[in-house]
Amino acid sequence: MPELPEVETIVRDLNGLISGLTISSAEVVRPDLIGGSVEVFQEGLRGRRIDSITRRAKNILFHVGDDLLIVNLGMTGRLMVTTPDEEAPHLGVRFGLSDGSVLVYRDIRRFGRLELASAVDWGKREAQLGFEPLSEEFTPGALFELASRSRVAVKTWLMDQKRIVGVGNIYASEALFRARIDPRRPANSLTRPDSRKLHAGIRDVLSSAIEMRGTTFMDYRDAKGERGGFKDFLLVYDRGGLPCTVCKTPIVRIVQGGRSTFYCPKCQK
DNA sequence: AACGCGCCCTGTCCGC
DNA sequence: TGCGGACAGGGCGCGT
Numbered sequence: 001m002p003e004l005p006e007v008e009t010i011v012r013d014l015n016g017l018i019s020g021l022t023i024s025s026a027e028v029v030r031p032d033l034i035g036g037s038v039e040v041f042q043e044g045l046r047g048r049r050i051d052s053i054t055r056r057a058k059n060i061l062f063h064v065g066d067d068l069l070i071v072n073l074g075m076t077g078r079l080m081v082t083t084p085d086e087e088a089p090h091l092g093v094r095f096g097l098s099d100g101s102v103l104v105y106r107d108i109r110r111f112g113r114l115e116l117a118s119a120v121d122w123g124k125r126e127a128q129l130g131f132e133p134l135s136e137e138f139t140p141g142a143l144f145e146l147a148s149r150s151r152v153a154v155k156t157w158l159m160d161q162k163r164i165v166g167v168g169n170i171y172a173s174e175a176l177f178r179a180r181i182d183p184r185r186p187a188n189s190l191t192r193p194d195s196r197k198l199h200a201g202i203r204d205v206l207s208s209a210i211e212m213r214g215t216t217f218m219d220y221r222d223a224k225g226e227r228g229g230f231k232d233f234l235l236v237y238d239r240g241g242l243p244c245t246v247c248k249t250p251i252v253r254i255v256q257g258g259r260s261t262f263y264c265p266k267c268q269k
Numbered sequence: 270a271a272c273g274c275g276c277c278c279t280g281t282c283c284g285c
Numbered sequence: 286t287g288c289g290g291a292c293a294g295g296g297c298g299c300g301t
Contacts, residue, residue, distance in 0.1 A: 003294060168294055
């Protein structure tokens with residue numbers, strides 16, 4: 001469900017809403033959502049102050065002293081600030097906060113994960129993650145070097161979090177359309193000009209989507225329960241059979257690695 | 270090591 | 286109306 005723009009939107013909201021508050025209680029309703037011991041999770045979070053909330057890849061990081069509460073939303077996870085009496089279908093975890101508000105984690109499919117980890121443990125996992133696509137270190141040259149080492153189809157390659165993080169199924173198709181690159185091409189077939197275009201395509205689509213507070217199809221909501229507005233700006237995703245916005249050729253849907261890919265057969269080479 | 274696949278789970282939609 | 290199958294924004298663990 002949520003890719004970088006959706007997670008970034010939630011993180012920015014949460015910082016304004018609850019950073020500086022203390023967690024008065026952590027109640028796990030669905031134990032299968034918790035990485036590690038549920039006991040340790042609940043006890044370890046009680047009384048901890050939320051110093052700040054940041055994002056790394058598609059993970060939401062609550063900094064509580066030297067530890068981190070790591071939340072990955074999976075496909076249908078939602079993290080929202082509500083009031084104690086508000087209904088919360090598919091409730092997974094409920095955090096009571098020091099100002100009387102409640103932070104709820106809800107998840108229909110329960111592919112999400114919440115975990116309390118030490119900074120050291122998180123550091124080890126963090127090292128396995130690739131470039132933040134909006135960071136200074138992520139350059140067209142870096143993209144070219146990485147791509148040259150893989151023969152996987154470039155669309156599937158883009159979604160691998162070990163190389164570049166934050167790009168999921170929607171924005172992979174969208175970035176490749178903006179770069180005019182055929183999603184079926186092996187990653188190592190990209191030329192330096194291709195890499196430059198793809199680098200720009202990734203950055204453009206992610207930053208535009210952040211400005212619109214993400215893409216909502218069904219389940220995604222921000223920390224206040226609001227929908228994202230980028231769906232109306234998607235150029236290929238979920239537009240199979242509809243005319244390409246550039247050349248009117250019908251957009252094609254294919255399956256790669258078990259996931260839908262959308263592209264324009266005329267514009268993308 | 271890199272890669273492809275199945276699987277985790279619930280809900281919705283579409284065709285018969 | 287009811288039912289079976291396909292599909293949905295992610296990520297892990299398996300076998301090759």
